[in-house]
Amino acid sequence: MKLYYAPAACSQAPHIVAREAGLDIELAKVEFPSKSVEGGSLYDVNPKGAVPTLKLDDGDVLTENAVILQYLADLARQSELALPEAGIERYRLLEWLNFIATELHKGFGPLWNPATPAEYKAATREALGKKFDYLQGEIGDGPYILGDRFSILDAYAFAVLNWTRIHDIDIARWPGLAAYLQRVAARPAVQATLRAEGLI
Ligand SMILES: N[C@@H](CCC(=O)N[C@@H](CS)C(=O)NCC(=O)O)C(=O)O
CATH class of the missing domain: 1.20.1050.10 (Glutathione S-transferase Yfyf (Class Pi); Chain A, domain 2)
Structure with a gap:
């Protein structure tokens, strides 16, 4: 999994959650305002051009903080971060x-x-x-x-x-x-x- 983030941006939330959960996550720092990242552009990965952007190991890309956070919490089902079932x-x-x-x-x-x-x-x-x-x-x-x-x-x-x-x-x-x-x-x-x- 790769998290596209910018320092102190709202992408800090999934960054914290990944570390709290001990998830194996790679970080890709996005430069603002150019939105360049790893020799390319954030837009190549996420047409909305926003962080957080989460690239999954199978190539799928998830966007929207509230959704990414739930995704990570679901991966951390055994931890304190687990979402209440119902x-x-x-x-x-x-x-x-x-x-x-x-x-x-x-x-x-x-x-x-x-x-x-x-x-x-x-x-x-x-x-x-x-x-x-x-x-x-x-x-x-x-x-x-x-x-x-x-x-x-x-x-x-x-x-x-x-x-x-x-x-x-x-x-x-x-x-x-x-x-x-x-x-x-x-x-x-x-x-x-x-x-x-x-x-x-
Ligand atoms: N709807 C998005 C918004 C995310 C967002 O506002 N990200 C900001 C950083 S905190 C950003 O990347 N802004 C750049 C832009 O939208 O041009 C979400 O909830 O994840």
Whole structure:
């Protein structure tokens, strides 16, 4: 399996999950904004030109973070990362996954665009702040989103919440989230991921 990633991008979530699960994964670093990779282009592998992109050993290519994360969790069925088989727990996890993908991850969208006017960026930060209020209230003392069990949700939320540093949002306004980020960061697999991405 090969994971196309960019340092500190949302591809950090499957990168963390692969390491947490001890999966054998090869990394291909994509240069942004050129999207060049291994002498070619990310578009050669994924016409959407986005990371994460996961190339499976049989040549199939999977895209979309929320799907790649579920795929990896299914490969790690024997581990803490296993998805609940059925019942409300499964749908609760999917509900969170959708929230992280569509509200948190994509909530940052306008902040990445240099053409976004300053007032719109300010409104975006405010809207994100409301999502952070909600997330902080739900996590409480956690230690993780689902309580005791570290899951794909934490890998994804961790990657995305760290963008607050890039976009001038002071995470200290949410002490519960700041503490949560520290807990996730302390996990050996997360440290290994950050090292591999050249971030520490
Ligand atoms: N819908 C995709 C979006 C992934 C995404 O936003 N990736 C960003 C990095 S965090 C990216 O590659 N952006 C480059 C682009 O879309 O041009 C998913 O959920 O995986």
